[in-house]
Amino acid sequence: MVTAADLPRIMGIVNVTPDSFSDGGRWATTEAAIAHGRHLLAQGADILDIGGESTRPGATRPLVSEELDRVIPVIEALSAEGAVLSVDTMRSEVAEASVRAGAAIINDVSGGLADPEILRVVAAHDVDYIAMHWRAHSTHMQDLAVYDGPGGVVAAVCEELAARIADAEAAGVRRDRVIVDPGLGFAKRGTHNWDLLRALPALDELGLPVLIGASRKSFLGALLADDQGSSRPVDGREAANTALTTLVALHGVWGVRVHDVGAASDALRVVAQLRSNPGGS
Ligand SMILES: Nc1nc2ncc(COP(=O)(O)O)nc2c(=O)[nH]1
Numbered sequence: 001m002v003t004a005a006d007l008p009r010i011m012g013i014v015n016v017t018p019d020s021f022s023d024g025g026r027w028a029t030t031e032a033a034i035a036h037g038r039h040l041l042a043q044g045a046d047i048l049d050i051g052g053e054s055t056r057p058g059a060t061r062p063l064v065s066e067e068l069d070r071v072i073p074v075i076e077a078l079s080a081e082g083a084v085l086s087v088d089t090m091r092s093e094v095a096e097a098s099v100r101a102g103a104a105i106i107n108d109v110s111g112g113l114a115d116p117e118i119l120r121v122v123a124a125h126d127v128d129y130i131a132m133h134w135r136a137h138s139t140h141m142q143d144l145a146v147y148d149g150p151g152g153v154v155a156a157v158c159e160e161l162a163a164r165i166a167d168a169e170a171a172g173v174r175r176d177r178v179i180v181d182p183g184l185g186f187a188k189r190g191t192h193n194w195d196l197l198r199a200l201p202a203l204d205e206l207g208l209p210v211l212i213g214a215s216r217k218s219f220l221g222a223l224l225a226d227d228q229g230s231s232r233p234v235d236g237r238e239a240a241n242t243a244l245t246t247l248v249a250l251h252g253v254w255g256v257r258v259h260d261v262g263a264a265s266d267a268l269r270v271v272a273q274l275r276s277n278p279g280g281s
Contacts (some may be wrong), residue, residue, distance in 0.1 A: 006252075006272075006275070007249060007268045007271060007272060008245075008248070008249050008252075008253050008254060008255050008256050008268065009046040009047055009254065009255035009256075010044060010045050010046050010047070010255070010256060010258060010261055010264050010265060010268070011045070011046070011047040011048070011049050011086065011211070011213075011255050011256065011257040011258065012037070012040030012041070012043070012045030012047070012048050012049065012258065012259075012261040013040075013049050013051070013215060013257060013258065013259050014027055014033050014036055014037045014040065014048050014049065014050050014051070014074065015027060015051045015054070015088075016028060016030070016033040016050065016051065016052050016070040016071055016074055017051065017052060017053065017054045017062075017070065018054075019054040019056070019059060028070075030070075030073040030074055030077075033050070033070075033074045034073075034074055034077045034078060037050070037074065037078045037083065038078075038081070040261045041083055043261040043262040043265060044261055044262070044264075044265035045261045046084065046255075047084045047085065047086055047105065047255070048078060048083050048084070048085050048086070049085075049086045049087075049088050049107055049257060050071050050074050050075055050078070050085055050086070050087050050088065050098075050103070051071070051087070051088030051089070051107075052066070052067040052068070052069075052070035052071040052088075052089065052094070053067050053088075053089065053090070054138075055109055055138050055186070056138060057138050057141065057142055058138055058139060059138040059139075060139070061137065064091055064093050064094065067089065067091065067094050068093070068094055068097055071087055071089070071094065071098060072097055072098065072101050075087060075098050075101040075102050075103050076101045076102060078102075079101060079102025079103070080102070084104055084105075085098075085102060085103045085104060085105070086103060086104070086105035086106065086107040086128075086130065087099075087103040087105070087106060087107060088107045088109065089106070089107070089108065089118075090108055090109060090110040090114035090115055090118070091114070091115050091118065092115045092117035092118040092120070092121050095108070095118050095121045095122070096121045096125075099121070099125045099127055103127070104127055104128065105127060105128040105129070105130060106118065106121070106122050106127055106128070106129050106130065107130040107132075108129065108130060108131060108132065109132045109134050109183065109186065110132070110134045111131040111132055111133065111134055111160075111161065111164035112131065112164055112167055112168060112171075113134060113164070114134075114137070116167070116171070119167060119168050119171035119172075119173055120171050120172065122168070122171075122173050122177070123168075123171050123172030123173045123174075124172075126174065126177065127177065128177050128178075128179060129168060129173055129177050129178050129179070130178075130179045130180075130181055130211055131161065131164045131165060131168060131178055131179070131180055131181065132180075132181040132182075132183040132186065132211075132213075133157045133160055133161050133164075133180075133181065133182050133183035133186065133187075134183050134186050134187065135160075135186070135187035136187065141186055141187045142187065142189070144187045145187045145188055145189045145192060147192060152195060153188065153192040153195050153196060154195055154196060154199040154202050155202075157182050157183070157196060157203075158202055158203065158205070158206060161180050161182075161203075161206060162206060164180075165178055165180070165206065165208070175208070178208050179208060179209045179210070179211050179254055179255070180203065180206055180208045180209070180210055180211070181210065181211040181212070181213060181257075182196040182203060182210075182212070183213075184196065184197075184212070184213055184214055184217055184219065185217040185218065185219065188219075190219045190222050190223075193214075193217070193219040194219070197212075197214075197244065197247075197248070200248065200251045200253065209253075209254030209255070210253045210254055211253065211254055211255045211256070211257060212244070212248045212253050212255070212256050212257070213256075213257035213258075214241050214244045214245075214256075214258075215241065215257055215258055215259055216234050216235075216237040216238065216241055216259055217237075218231065220232070220237040220240045220241060220244075221233070221234070221237055223240065224236065224237060224240055238259075238260050238263055239263075241258065241259075241260070241263075242260070242263040242264060242266075242267050245258065245263075245264045245267050245268070246267045246268075246270070246271060249267070249268055249271045250271060
């Protein structure tokens, strides 16, 4: 019988930012973000990912103080209500304050490259650490979407993630605290994202849980483009996103990072039902 433990965790996104690509500004106030977090929990989120810095291509970075002001009140409030929280940050100061405020997971899109001190924060607090594949900040990350070596983007992402894991372990992070993520849309062009999604077994060879964050990203918009070649708008990408959630769930990923928790929850209930064996035959 399939148990809930066999299904991916649903990580609901709470971007407390004015400028994230798909929901920028909708939850920019503390009150709106807390309310949205509660809504996602009610829809079935296992984890809420609280982010205070937009990472969309071309985004400018907030000050550390601004990022702290955005995420800490939300983490404190939702943690007090028993939510399991990750903080989506590249900064050691924000990671430290977030763990003290109740975050159980550090979700670092830079995998420790932007601020290596974050690895010592993770080790010191012995919390879970999501290391995503990343090559540079949003202002120029797409310039680095070049994977001409043997094995292409899949080999490069696996090699570079292996190096991030090694640095994390060298900083004292326990390997069994690390979750890896191929970083869809980060220094990746359309085909790179699909190549990575077809290569989950290669990512599995790192021997660590895998998180997938398609979250209505532009490679889905491009796939769903109209006859004139115009990308499908963000709010029209959820069905495709949920199809991906279903497929990566069937593969056995650790988690999916989504905006529409309800859709992901429904999809995973279908997966559980189809895998269950009520008759025992
Ligand atoms: N681990 C992880 N974190 C992330 N944080 C932000 C975004 C940007 O997407 P959003 O604007 O939908 O949050 N994508 C990821 C991702 O793919 N993986």
